[in-house]
Amino acid sequence: MGHLVCQTCGATYDLDEPRWRCDCGGILDVDLVPAFDPATIGRRPPTLWRYREALPICDDANRVSFSEGFTPIVEMEIEGRTVLVKQEHLFPSGSFKDRGATVLVSKIRELGIRAVVEDSSGNAGCAVAAYCAKAGIECEIFVPADTAEAKLVQIRAYGAKLQRIAGSREDTARAALAAAEKQYYASHVWNPFFLQGTKTFAYEIWEQLGWKVPDTVIVPLGHGTLFLGAYIGFVDLVKAGVAQRVPRLVGVQAAASAPLFEAFARNADDGSPVTKRATLAEGIAIAEPVRGRQILRAVRETGGLILAVDDWEIEQALKAACRQGFYIEPTSAAAIAGIHRYVQKAQPGEVIVSAFTGHGLKATEKLLRLSAQ
Ligand SMILES: Cc1ncc(COP(=O)(O)O)c(C=O)c1O
């Protein structure tokens, strides 16, 4: 059905080997031959599992699912332009990370693994904890000590063991990596099966646009799990011969922590770690993106770009979205702020798709502070 392949040394491994990293330490990707039959897909229930021939799970009995996906697309007026926005905040755990978690945890069940560790700025931890709860898999989630309370409560409520780590997001990642010496690492960043779930974002856009790809896709960018998922998904569609091209991919970072924006501006192949400042967009406050090289390659290959928006722009975009009835978390509003910038130079008629990536109920403290101002 396919195999795991190392980005550094090219080594390959069977998809059924319980590993998340190459022996050389390199990052792994899943290489498979995707297949799509629109007539069959169109007859199936409206969940992301309707693309099952493109997903690396052998036996449907291993599926760990809440019938998630096929999120509705709404139109949003931004600077006088109509932009299409996929409502990814409507997933069961409240963010797009459920796409990755449903496929990753299904694979974990298929591999017979009974306990996992993961680290997250919050939402990926919520998603992995929810799916592990459904599958009865033991789960330990490492988060930075300053993660939003709502996300901590949610992770605990699912029954996961929560480890709050003092210091930076990177300190949290290091603590999880140490724990991953003993337990399987269900990392949304390292583990390639997570991207095999987030890639369904692209498939759904293609189907919802009448089996056509848009011109441009704009998403928030931290570790790049939605960005790379979109890239992999559109490449799959082209590989399978059902789409002609990959859309221009635009990533939006918070100016307070923008290593990939800086690397892109310098024409560098990889990001250098940055010293980050506090930002409203906690979900993308990543100083050392693990898959930075892969993200920058995808940006350049698709003729895309990386934008950096400041907290004032994020706040304005958030308030404007809420006033249109969309209750989203500030990290999601970073992408909307990016669209405000992007559309100034967009072509007439350019079809632009973005996403509300996380629910506003995740960030009550931040939204409370903003509403009091
Ligand atoms: C709501 C929200 N949007 C976007 C992102 C960005 O995802 P990534 O870091 O994988 O780029 C996150 C990450 O946690 C998030 O929580």
Ligand SMILES: [Zn+2]
């Ligand atoms: Zn290797």
